[in-house]
Amino acid sequence: MNPVSIFPVPGLPEIVNGAALATLILEGVQRLGLSLESSDVLVVTQKVVSKAEGRVRSLEGVVPSPRAIEIGNRIAFDPRHVEVILSESVRIVREAPRVLITETRHGFVCANAGVDRSNTGGRELLVLLPERPDESAGRLRESLRERSGVAPGVVISDSFGRPWREGQVNVAIGAAGVVALRDYRGQRDPNGYELQGTELGVVDELASAAELVMGKLDRVPVALVRGAAVGGDDTVRRLLRDPATDLFR
Amino acid sequence: MNPVSIFPVPGLPEIVNGAALATLILEGVQRLGLSLESSDVLVVTQKVVSKAEGRVRSLEGVVPSPRAIEIGNRIAFDPRHVEVILSESVRIVREAPRVLITETRHGFVCANAGVDRSNTGGRELLVLLPERPDESAGRLRESLRERSGVAPGVVISDSFGRPWREGQVNVAIGAAGVVALRDYRGQRDPNGYELQGTELGVVDELASAAELVMGKLDRVPVALVRGAAVGGDDTVRRLLRDPATDLFR
Numbered sequence: 001m002n003p004v005s006i007f008p009v010p011g012l013p014e015i016v017n018g019a020a021l022a023t024l025i026l027e028g029v030q031r032l033g034l035s036l037e038s039s040d041v042l043v044v045t046q047k048v049v050s051k052a053e054g055r056v057r058s059l060e061g062v063v064p065s066p067r068a069i070e071i072g073n074r075i076a077f078d079p080r081h082v083e084v085i086l087s088e089s090v091r092i093v094r095e096a097p098r099v100l101i102t103e104t105r106h107g108f109v110c111a112n113a114g115v116d117r118s119n120t121g122g123r124e125l126l127v128l129l130p131e132r133p134d135e136s137a138g139r140l141r142e143s144l145r146e147r148s149g150v151a152p153g154v155v156i157s158d159s160f161g162r163p164w165r166e167g168q169v170n171v172a173i174g175a176a177g178v179v180a181l182r183d184y185r186g187q188r189d190p191n192g193y194e195l196q197g198t199e200l201g202v203v204d205e206l207a208s209a210a211e212l213v214m215g216k217l218d219r220v221p222v223a224l225v226r227g228a229a230v231g232g233d234d235t236v237r238r239l240l241r242d243p244a245t246d247l248f249r
Numbered sequence: 250m251n252p253v254s255i256f257p258v259p260g261l262p263e264i265v266n267g268a269a270l271a272t273l274i275l276e277g278v279q280r281l282g283l284s285l286e287s288s289d290v291l292v293v294t295q296k297v298v299s300k301a302e303g304r305v306r307s308l309e310g311v312v313p314s315p316r317a318i319e320i321g322n323r324i325a326f327d328p329r330h331v332e333v334i335l336s337e338s339v340r341i342v343r344e345a346p347r348v349l350i351t352e353t354r355h356g357f358v359c360a361n362a363g364v365d366r367s368n369t370g371g372r373e374l375l376v377l378l379p380e381r382p383d384e385s386a387g388r389l390r391e392s393l394r395e396r397s398g399v400a401p402g403v404v405i406s407d408s409f410g411r412p413w414r415e416g417q418v419n420v421a422i423g424a425a426g427v428v429a430l431r432d433y434r435g436q437r438d439p440n441g442y443e444l445q446g447t448e449l450g451v452v453d454e455l456a457s458a459a460e461l462v463m464g465k466l467d468r469v470p471v472a473l474v475r476g477a478a479v480g481g482d483d484t485v486r487r488l489l490r491d492p493a494t495d496l497f498r
Contacts, residue, residue: 002462003255003256004254004255004458004461005253005254006252006253006254006255006458007252008252094497099496101496109413159447159449162411162412163411163497164357164358164489164495165450165488165489165490166430166448166487166489166490167430167449167451167453168447168449168450169449169453170454171414180416181415182416198417199415199416199417200417200419200460201415201416201418202416204416204418204457205419205461206461208418208453208454208458209253209454209457209458209461211449211451211454212454212458213252213253228461238415239416240413241412241413241414241415245345247343247345248343248497
């Protein structure tokens, strides 16, 4: 097996609505002195994809519903932020002081439906998840192919918390041109013993690996993963556990 | 930020009780044509650490208790395997057909208390987690330092399932000489906005990244991660969420 290399893609500007993300990423890859290969995977943080897609709300412009005000008061959370979280969610999974864990319209279970509050140029903004992240990844992959002739894998990542363990980790919320799950079930180890229950969430491992070069403050929103042998054509939607077999709903 | 490289460490033999893991790993690193650096991280799968420590039981020798027999019958699971899982656990978190999720003595919540069944040379074996994985990592780090003069970070990894998402991912169960959590709370982004709730479980991201070169069938139980800038001296124990603030107990 070959080594895997993870490069931070440098020099991307602040991303605004309508930004040509594919072009900016290809310029960044060029700055690395690399040329894109079809077996590469580009991991792109959700924030820049959402901003390029205009999935941003001004906090000032949000009028909270009575329900959002009630929840906001109960858990000490800005009711305008709660309003947008609810609009992105199909249900509340848990609430606690300053914590709202919901199931998003996509089927993700995460804090605040992935709606981050950030301050850009003095304006308080809410950045929402892309509406259909797998399709966002597919479109970005297609744009990269059009502009460079090469279609790498694309993973859109976000950092989610998890039960039982402190610390968020990067996971995939959208993907195109990569494998999501690697299935070892039914295969046999060197002693002929059948491997049980072994499906690996490779696309999440790619997202986590990419975070190692991103950092939170250095504004490196894209990483290039080379040599990972993760070709395929899965979506992240495929990774969502069937509620019927999920023991932690 | 520099690129991160992940090398599979080749050529390790089948590991048996008492194996000199540090020596075998250093020979593998030499085979790669690399010399170890103190900023490197060696990610080692739990299975080889457990085997080297003799944390193995012969399935044949296990006499299940009445409780293990009752649970085994209820969930269609070998009562002898259930017996060993219970002996490694402080409580059952969920049970379902052929699934037993427990909290281990270490505080991990995972399937089967991390007790894997495997067939080695025709014998049915149960491989348990190391008794104190952080200390196992610390001892391995010390042995590496004694034999090479260099003390890299050491992470012991295992693949755990998670709620809501299909697929296991590699996480850290023990660590020495690395940072476990990277804390961005109280720091400010380029617009002066304070980053909230942002602690990253870096040691788990290292474990996930390493899995990309390990594969399940290729028997690559060790990976070398170079360039990740994750120096520190944390334990994985530090990552366990306080039950009082855990919303999914």
